[in-house]
Amino acid sequence: MNFFRLLRKATQPGDRWLMALSALLLIGYAGFGAGQRGTLVTIHRDNQPLNRLALAEDSSLLVAGRLGSVTVEVKGGRARLLEYDSPRMIGTRTGWIEKAGEIAVCVPCGILIQIQGEEANPTSSKLNSHGLDGIAR
Amino acid sequence: MNRAPRPDLLIAYLAAAAVAAHILEAAIPAPGPWFKIGLANMFTLVAFFHLGWSAAALVSLMRVMAGSLLLGTFLSPTFFLSLSGAIGAVLVMGLVPLLPFRVGPVGVSILASLTHMVCQVVVAWWLIIGHDGIFLALPWFLIGSWFTGLLNGLLAYLILTRLAAHQSMNLQW
Numbered sequence: 001m002n003f004f005r006l007l008r009k010a011t012q013p014g015d016r017w018l019m020a021l022s023a024l025l026l027i028g029y030a031g032f033g034a035g036q037r038g039t040l041v042t043i044h045r046d047n048q049p050l051n052r053l054a055l056a057e058d059s060s061l062l063v064a065g066r067l068g069s070v071t072v073e074v075k076g077g078r079a080r081l082l083e084y085d086s087p088r089m090i091g092t093r094t095g096w097i098e099k100a101g102e103i104a105v106c107v108p109c110g111i112l113i114q115i116q117g118e119e120a121n122p123t124s125s126k127l128n129s130h131g132l133d134g135i136a137r
Numbered sequence: 138m139n140r141a142p143r144p145d146l147l148i149a150y151l152a153a154a155a156v157a158a159h160i161l162e163a164a165i166p167a168p169g170p171w172f173k174i175g176l177a178n179m180f181t182l183v184a185f186f187h188l189g190w191s192a193a194a195l196v197s198l199m200r201v202m203a204g205s206l207l208l209g210t211f212l213s214p215t216f217f218l219s220l221s222g223a224i225g226a227v228l229v230m231g232l233v234p235l236l237p238f239r240v241g242p243v244g245v246s247i248l249a250s251l252t253h254m255v256c257q258v259v260v261a262w263w264l265i266i267g268h269d270g271i272f273l274a275l276p277w278f279l280i281g282s283w284f285t286g287l288l289n290g291l292l293a294y295l296i297l298t299r300l301a302a303h304q305s306m307n308l309q310w
Contacts, residue, residue, distance in 0.1 A: 022251060026276060026280055
């Protein structure tokens with residue numbers, strides 16, 4: 001109660017407009033960032049792009065990491081990283097990722113997967129056709 | 138704006154208070170260098186409203202320099218995060234008088250706090266993390282800094298009202 005009285009006393013109309021406007025913009029920004037679903041998951045090894053998988057179809061891919069093999073699993077529009085030989089399993093414990101920009105990383109394996117949004121990759125099908133997936137599947 | 142006969146003394150006192158707040162706050166455990174309340178910034182706000190923009194810039198820069206020297210982070214990545222945020226916030230404060238309506242400490246504090254966060258995240262992306270994923274977290278950081286900005290603005294308002302009440306003392310030393 002006291003807090004709101006102080007707030008009213010401390011602010012002028014200009015302050016209140018700024019507060020309302022910035023709060024609205026922030027809520028919009030946070031909501032927009034949270035709403036974007038991805039279409040692809042890209043796989044990187046040692047910061048080099050290695051392969052991509054479409055999120056639309058369920059699949060899994062075995063990737064050679066520095067500590068042994070790592071599985072990237074895609075199911076129901078989400079992706080996850082399954083490690084077997086990583087000391088802390090951080091990438092696996094990240095769980096399923098699905099929003100554009102989200103990542104799961106296994107640092108000791110040198111493997112990073114990231115979800116890509118709508119506009120990101122016109123070349124995805126081309127890369128997919130000569131990527132590793134034919135061998136690994 | 139220059140109501141105090143010796144603004145240099147007031148600037149020095151405000152900067153000292155800001156350095157003290159900066160160091161006290163460093164003792165509070167935080168999940169990362171940019172999750173702080175930024176209590177030191179209320180003294181920058183006081184300088185801005187009581188003495189003007191250049192005093193605010195001085196207080197802010199002295200706080201970053203002296204604070205980092207005392208904490209031993211001078212020229213480390215943390216220092217550059219802090220410096221970028223301080224410079225960004227001070228620049229935005231300079232733009233506030235250009236707005237078509239009057240803004241008090243709370244409004245300026247929120248604007249400066251948001252700018253501070255944006256600058257820090259951009260510099261963190263540039264110097265430390267280098268991964269675009271950090272921008273995914275930016276809206277949540279910004280929501281946090283909106284509230285810390287509000288808190289600092291209110292505290293600055295309280296200090297300013299007391300400073301105005303003690304104007305009769307004329308701040309002569």
